[in-house]
Amino acid sequence: MITGADAIVRSLENEGVEIIFGYPGATVCPLYDKLSKSKIKHILVRHEQHAGHAASGYARIKQRPGVCMTTSGPGATNLITALGTAYMDSIPLVAITGQVSSDLLGRDVFQEADITGAAEPFTKYSYLVKCADDLPRIIKEAFHIASTGRPGPVLIDIPVNVQNQKLEYTTPGEVNLRGYKPTIKGHAGQIKRICKAINNSEKPLICAGGGIFAANAQKELKQFAEMINIPIVSTMMGIGAVPTDHPLYAGMLGMHGKNIANQAISESDLLILIGARVSDRAVLLPANVGNNTKIIHIDIDPAEIGKNLSTFIPVVGDANQILTQVMSAQTERKSDDWPGLLRSKKSKIKIDYNPRKFGINPKGFVNLLSGMLPNDHIYCADVGQNQIWSAANCQIRQGRFLTSGGMGTMGYSIPAAIGAKLADPDKTVVAVCGDGAFQMNMMELGTICQHNVDIKIVVMKNNKLGLVKEIQRNSYKDNEIAVDLTGSPDITAIAKAYGIPARSIDSMDVAEEAIAEMIRHKGTYLLVCTVDENESSM
Amino acid sequence: MKHVLSALVNNTPGVTSRVSGLFRRRGYNIDSFIGSSTEDERFSRLTIVVQGDDIVIAQVLSQLEKLEDIISIEDIRPESMISKVLLFIKVKAEVADRLSIIVVANACNARVIEMSKDYLILEALDTEDRISDMIEVFKPYGIIELVKTGVVAMKR
Numbered sequence: 001m002i003t004g005a006d007a008i009v010r011s012l013e014n015e016g017v018e019i020i021f022g023y024p025g026a027t028v029c030p031l032y033d034k035l036s037k038s039k040i041k042h043i044l045v046r047h048e049q050h051a052g053h054a055a056s057g058y059a060r061i062k063q064r065p066g067v068c069m070t071t072s073g074p075g076a077t078n079l080i081t082a083l084g085t086a087y088m089d090s091i092p093l094v095a096i097t098g099q100v101s102s103d104l105l106g107r108d109v110f111q112e113a114d115i116t117g118a119a120e121p122f123t124k125y126s127y128l129v130k131c132a133d134d135l136p137r138i139i140k141e142a143f144h145i146a147s148t149g150r151p152g153p154v155l156i157d158i159p160v161n162v163q164n165q166k167l168e169y170t171t172p173g174e175v176n177l178r179g180y181k182p183t184i185k186g187h188a189g190q191i192k193r194i195c196k197a198i199n200n201s202e203k204p205l206i207c208a209g210g211g212i213f214a215a216n217a218q219k220e221l222k223q224f225a226e227m228i229n230i231p232i233v234s235t236m237m238g239i240g241a242v243p244t245d246h247p248l249y250a251g252m253l254g255m256h257g258k259n260i261a262n263q264a265i266s267e268s269d270l271l272i273l274i275g276a277r278v279s280d281r282a283v284l285l286p287a288n289v290g291n292n293t294k295i296i297h298i299d300i301d302p303a304e305i306g307k308n309l310s311t312f313i314p315v316v317g318d319a320n321q322i323l324t325q326v327m328s329a330q331t332e333r334k335s336d337d338w339p340g341l342l343r344s345k346k347s348k349i350k351i352d353y354n355p356r357k358f359g360i361n362p363k364g365f366v367n368l369l370s371g372m373l374p375n376d377h378i379y380c381a382d383v384g385q386n387q388i389w390s391a392a393n394c395q396i397r398q399g400r401f402l403t404s405g406g407m408g409t410m411g412y413s414i415p416a417a418i419g420a421k422l423a424d425p426d427k428t429v430v431a432v433c434g435d436g437a438f439q440m441n442m443m444e445l446g447t448i449c450q451h452n453v454d455i456k457i458v459v460m461k462n463n464k465l466g467l468v469k470e471i472q473r474n475s476y477k478d479n480e481i482a483v484d485l486t487g488s489p490d491i492t493a494i495a496k497a498y499g500i501p502a503r504s505i506d507s508m509d510v511a512e513e514a515i516a517e518m519i520r521h522k523g524t525y526l527l528v529c530t531v532d533e534n535e536s537s538m
Numbered sequence: 539m540k541h542v543l544s545a546l547v548n549n550t551p552g553v554t555s556r557v558s559g560l561f562r563r564r565g566y567n568i569d570s571f572i573g574s575s576t577e578d579e580r581f582s583r584l585t586i587v588v589q590g591d592d593i594v595i596a597q598v599l600s601q602l603e604k605l606e607d608i609i610s611i612e613d614i615r616p617e618s619m620i621s622k623v624l625l626f627i628k629v630k631a632e633v634a635d636r637l638s639i640i641v642v643a644n645a646c647n648a649r650v651i652e653m654s655k656d657y658l659i660l661e662a663l664d665t666e667d668r669i670s671d672m673i674e675v676f677k678p679y680g681i682i683e684l685v686k687t688g689v690v691a692m693k694r
Contacts, residue, residue: 106564106598114563130565 004132005030006162008096011139016170017067019043019058019422021051025071027098027111030163041287043422043451046443048075051416052082054155055387055448055490056091059379060402061427063216065092065154066419072098076157079119081409082123083153089237090214090407092151096141097121100160102130116157124152131163136318137172144175146515149182150301151214154400167369176380184302187210190315194272195329197313201270201294203338204230207253210237211275211299212403217241217320221274224323231339233261235276236387237405240396251340255280256388256537260346265293272296275319278308279406298322324518351393355508359532361390365511369458370394374500378402378420382413383434385466388537390432399460400425411440418447427520430456435488436465442491443499447532454523459491461504462531468538493525506530541595542621545584545602545611549575553607557584560601566590571690575679581609587689614693623669623692624661626651630680631658639679646672657682659690 002010008031012020021043024032035042038258042200046053046069055066070079086093087347098107099491100112108472116126125145127138135158198204212221221241223233225248232242233253241247251258253265265271296307298319305314317324344472353364366389370379381390381403394401404412417431433441436460448455465483472480494503501521505528507516547553554573561568569587576583587597595613603612625648630638639658643650648662661671666689672686 102565106560106594114559115561117559127566128562 001164002169003030003032003034003146003163004135004158004165004167004537006156007132007135007167007169008139008163009034009040010169010488012040012067013038015139015143016064018051020069021045021054021058021419022069023048023071023075024049025075025098025111025159027072027100028069028096028163028349030160031069031096031098031158032299041513043447045415045447048078049411050084050418050447052079052093052095052411053412054087054419055093055095055403056089056412056424057380057416058091058212058423059086059419060416060419061400061423064152065094065143065492067094067096070098071097071111072100072115072160075111075114076115077193078120079406083119083155085154085407085409085412087122087124088405089210089226089259090151091153092146093153094146094154095153097155097157098159098163099128099159101161103161103444105159108111116155119155121157122153124150126155126157128473129159129162132162132167135162135167135168138277141175141220142170144327145177147178149180150299150304156381171470172430174322176344181373183302183316184300184318186298186315186325190313191322191325192331193313194312194315194326196333196369197270197294197296198228198230198272201333202336203268204270204272204333205264206230206239206272206274207265207269207272207276207278208232208234208238209276209278209470210235211319212238212241213400214275215300215319216323216400217274217318217323220323220327222246224327227327228333228337229339230272231264231342233257233264235278235405236391238276239401240399243397244395244483245397247343250346252391256392257394260342260349263345264342267294270294270296272298273309273352273454274298274323275300276525277406279306280308282360318331326353347354359462359530359535360508360511361507362386362529362531362535363393364389364508365529367393367395368511369430369432369515370396372512372519373430375399377428378424379418379431380413380420380429380431382429382431382437383408383410384434384437385470385535385537386432386434386437388467389460392538410437410504414441414444414455414457415447417457418444418453421453422451425454428456428459429454430462433461434466435461435463435485438491439485442494446502448524449498449500457495457524457526459526459528460531461491461528462533462535463488464533465536466531466533467537469533477501492526500524500526502526502528504528504530539586539592540589541689542587542614542616542619542689543584543586543599543602543611544693545583545586546576546581546609547584548609549580550607554584556605556607557586557602560598560682561586562586564590564594566594566596566598567639571600572588572688572690607655608641610612612693614691619691619693621665621689622663623666623686623689624663625672625684627662627668627673627676627684628682629658629660629676630656630682632656635679639676642675646675648672
């Protein structure tokens with residue numbers, strides 16, 4: 001007989017878990033006690049929300065569920081934003097929360113929160129474990145649900161008495177959930193229709209979303225696009241699905257995207273959406289999609305198809321699988337001037353990368369930064385103007401672009417970068433955030449130091465909540481309210497207080513040299529870039 | 539112990555989830571949950587059957603009473619209510635068994651509502667206990683599928 005806590009640790013080991021991001025408390029003490037005897041590494045974060053974000057960054061790079069763990073009550077509720085963030089971006093997480101003893105449930109005892117109830121809209125599934133015997137099965141199911149189909153966060157709430165209960169551990173068999181059988185392979189008839197539609201189209205266009213990464217289909221997407229010579233645009237979550245310098249790539253679409261990408265959408269006669277939700281931010285108005293545009297929508301989640309745009313050919317399945325199916329079917333379309341036309345239009349666009357009288361040029365800076373970083377670097381963008389500057393201007397060649405695309409959660413970048421670095425220590429990981437977001441996650445500098453995580457941090461500092469200020473300027477007659485960050489600390493001094501080398505620059509003249517110094521430095525480095533408060537995001 | 543709760547609630551979205559959420563918080567499984575419109579379109583009637591400790595149920599009841607959307611709620615005692623469950627049951631019916639099934643059905647006040655060469659569909663309206671007994675009676679013939687409503691109850 002072993003205890004429930006033992007069973008949890010053993011089950012996590014069986015799932016191949018190597019790292020848990022967490023924050024302890026009274027109701028997870030039995031679990032922490034047993035965890036200390038396991039090979040699983042625990043990363044103590046400085047706020048529960050960041051345990052979830054770090055697990056998200058880890059999951060996105062490792063291609064398997066990230067695991068986070070917190071105590072009951074406030075520990076659990078602090079995790080909700082991270083669960084929501086992961087849910088909106090379809091990131092696989094397994095979140096374990098402690099809970100008060102099951103016989104006290106519902107009595108509002110100390111640190112009790114109905115977390116399965118509170119997190120219900122933000123989880124793919126959740127469990128409240130009532131008997132230790134169920135633990136091995138539930139944990140196996142949780143990993144299965146989180147990582148298959150459309151990935152997402154799964155919550156396991158475990159009362160402290162269940163962690164102490166004794167059970168006879170038996171390895172659970174294959175997961176077989178009635179009613180949960182995600183479709184992987186595309187319907188053969190629909191594949192034929194796709195091929196026919198492509199052959200008959202004049203201006204086909206691929207729109208790649210985050211689903212490409214979930215399906216690990218970057219290679220297939222590139223092959224497919226090259227094979228039939230189709231240009232590609234991406235959503236924010238799809239940035240890096242093909243290298244941003246690929247000749248067929250026209251850029252990110254949407255409210256903050258490249259004009260050329262939006263133009264391509266309205267001109268194309270066949271839009272192939274792959275693993276993209278095309279939410280309001282991606283396609284401002286359905287009218288932006290040309291009237292004559294036929295839409296092929298490939299998604300693993302049937303509920304996404306037709307949700308935001310009416311679809312000509314819906315195909316449910318895994319993007320990787322479907323692309324492979326389409327490629328092995330007969331498609332005859334080859335060359336025409338449509339991709340060339342977009343390419344020449346794109347080459348004529350001049351982006352303003354000029355130096356400024358005051359401060360750096362943020363667009364030019366992120367372009368330079370990502371250009372100087374190794375080809376396979378991981379770029380974590382926060383939320384606000386910095387996200388838009390980054391998304392539209394950074395170069396993702398073989399690496400990844402991680403950001404909170406759906407929820408737009410400020411404070412995502414640094415914890416996500418920590419998770420990403422721990423998932424792949426050989427990669428250079430950079431977190432780019434504004435001074436607003438930095439002050440939401442700067443306590444994680446402690447985590448970075450404690451666990452020797454080597455990430456590069458860039459803080460765009462304008463002493464404002466820039467994106468909100470911009471909205472106020474454009475839509476509220478410049479009535480600037482509650483966006484002034486006066487009172488902020490000297491960020492380089494904060495970094496230095498943690499023993500992290502830091503530097504502040506306020507001109508493009510020194511940008512290249514400062515970036516080089518940051519890259520050269522072994523270990524975490526923080527670079528503050530002064531930005532004029534009137535820089536616009538577009 | 540089994541409790542039958544009858545609640546008059548506002549007819550608005552989200553009420554069922556708020557009510558059922560209070561039971562979930564206690565880790566209680568609801569046996570049956572019926573909601574339907576009433577003679578007054580502003581209100582719905584919920585009839586909830588749940589197993590649980592008397593003291594805890596009483597406490598959940600007072601928490602339910604606090605909900606804005608609940609007009610009134612009552613734990614109805616078995617002796618002071620009439621209650622019924624509706625059952626549809628699809629029973630395997632080979633030629634040899636058919637007659638015997640129909641006889642049994644008549645004996646327990648169930649009606650044949652559909653026939654095919656392989657099965658019969660029966661309908662019965664009775665108290666929960668009698669419906670449970672009836673299901674046992676039909677088991678030997680082979681039950682293909684069954685569906686029943688939860689308990690609907692009214693105070694005498």
